[in-house]
Amino acid sequence: MTNHQKRLSVPKSWPVERKTETFTAKAGAGPHGESGVPLVVVLRDVLGYVDDSSEAQYAINTDGVLVNGGSVGDVKRPIGMFDILAFPARDEYYRVFPDEGGRLGLTPIEADAADSKLNKVEDKTTVAGGKTQLNFHDGSNLLVEDDSFSGGDSVVVENETNEIVAHFEYEEGAxxxxxxxxxxxxxxxxxxxxxxxxxxxxxxxxxxxxxxxxxxxxxxxxxxxxxxxxxx
CATH class of the missing domain: 2.30.30.30 (SH3 type barrels.)
Known part of the structure; x- marks a missing residue:
């Protein structure tokens, strides 16, 4: 298995130049499936905070960058839609958001907005014990007691407690x-x-x-x- 990904064949959502070099970093296992962008690509190619993987690894080892409120162990950790990137030492916070070309971009947000993450509910299932499992767009899921959620809705989940703090229904007028x-x-x-x-x-x-x-x-x-x- 190679550790590199040809730039010409990366998903359209990846914010990388395709013709400047032959290869870029390959995403590791994790959320967002094939559309997930390796964290090192975001740090190096989008923000310009590091020059290579070694500097990126140092940054995450010292908690210089947090993803959805938590530490990261691998610079290849996939980053995708609605993830929250925090740089505490810089007092900088970003939400991953698609630009008008469909590529993933970074929207600056306030520190208090970095405490939670928006998730699209893809579908829901009933699990043992009668609880409802919400399955989100990035492959993650959440068990809830309430069954008032539907596919297409969005929920805001607090990073630290993993509790839903807002619910937006998918309906006309939304x-x-x-x-x-x-x-x-x-x-x-x-x-x-x-x-x-x-x-x-x-x-x-x-x-x-x-x-x-x-x-x-x-x-x-x-x-x-x-x-x-x-x-x-």
Missing amino acids: LVTAVAGQHAGEIGTVEEITVQPGSAENTVRVETEEDAFETVEEYVVVIDENFVGDDE
């Missing part, structure tokens, strides 16, 4: 952002949800401040009005 497709990065309100027959993908029409667009349901995530910060 504020959403597109995270993939040609409208990635656009934000608007759900105008209409169309349930397609058979195995066809459901679609959603989103009204923005300037226009409207239609995309597949899988590509939208419910957010709240303060989620993307003051710059958006």
Whole structure:
């Protein structure tokens, strides 16, 4: 198994230049599946805080960078949509958020906003004991007593306690952002949800401040009005 990934074949969401060099770091095992970007790529290629893997490893060994409120052991740890990166010594905090090209970017946030993470509920299952397991977009899951959640909803989970502190329902009138497709990065309100027959993908029409667009349901995530910060 090689430790490198050819730049030309990385997922479109990876924020790397594809023609400057042949290889980049390969993501290790972890959340976000194939779309996860190795932490070292974010530190080196996006933020410019390190020059190589050795410097990145030193940074995580000294808790110079935290992911979703916790320490990281591997510089190849996959980073993906809605993860929270914290640099305590720099007093800098970022949320991973798709830009208008669909590539993962970093949105600066306040320190108090770094204490929790938004998760899209992909689906839910009932487990032993009658509890409900929420399965999230990044492959993680959470057991809850409440069964009021549905696929497509979003929840905000507090990093330290792993408790849900906010719940946003996927419904007409909800504020959403597109995270993939040609409208990635656009934000608007759900105008209409169309349930397609058979195995066809459901679609959603989103009204923005300037226009409207239609995309597949899988590509939208419910957010709240303060989620993307003051710059958006």
